[in-house]
Amino acid sequence: MTSTAPLPPEELLRGAGLRVTATRTAALHALEETRHATADDVLGSVRARLGTVSVQAVYDVLHALTDAGLLRRIEPAGHPARYERRTGDNHHHVVCRSCGAIGDVDCAVGHAPCLTPSDDNGFAVETAEVTYWGLCPRCR
Amino acid sequence: MTSTAPLPPEELLRGAGLRVTATRTAALHALEETRHATADDVLGSVRARLGTVSVQAVYDVLHALTDAGLLRRIEPAGHPARYERRTGDNHHHVVCRSCGAIGDVDCAVGHAPCLTPSDDNGFAVETAEVTYWGLCPRCR
């Protein structure tokens, strides 16, 4: 890839006009190590780093960063939501039916393949999302 | 289409090797009127038809019918699951970001467009699912 943002968390936060707090930088660090982490994973990582941190602090942080465009939220049906730092490029995901693990998938057909529905039912369509379902290497 | 099954609910159930019960036929009727109904919608319809019906009865029925292939379950992130009777053809959906309403979308590119991911990360990919997000006519 070209660049997976080697920018330190602090810079990212400042650049997005957000305050720099311990919880936020810790959350970004956690997501640098574990791409596609659940809120709970992040909570664990942040606590390991900082000690006592409340559940809400983490949810607030994840929401704030998602709204600011620093994170992308993925919500696979039947599994808790996960967050990733790869934003901007519209890539897709493979989700493991069994454990919920997620892998990145760059769009196979280059650009927006079936992105324009044949009949939009009067909906104002904004985005198309592709999810691949299968089994991860470990669960096979 | 060839046939959207004008078969009565009883036949469908029997054909799938399932017992014919009031709750099940009522649920199928409900989903004939309201395509893309939530479990709660179905519960309401079924109760209007039969009187007292427990929450679990409906969930059980929806699961049984889904497992039997008579229903398809749709789980849009952030909204309760919905069920539909159009199964077999692999069509996709438009989901309203605001109210969760759903519309059918036949695959624009005929067959499996970006169905083969460029890099499957070692996953055994089984299906690809496309979801369009936007605003329904009413919410615009």
Added chain:
DNA sequence: CCCGCTCACTGGAATGATTCCAGATCAGCG
């Protein structure tokens, strides 16, 4: 036509992810 073996349904309680609330605390501008 009746019997019994399952599977279906009832009602109530539990789960798990996420959110709401009210108050204490901290980042960083002026």
Added chain:
DNA sequence: CGCTGATCTGGAATCATTCCAGTGAGCGGG
């Protein structure tokens, strides 16, 4: 260095869905 509003704490609440144990109803065999 003090303010002000954003952030964090802890606990309770919400919502969709599931688990559990007991009662009741389909339907195939006798």
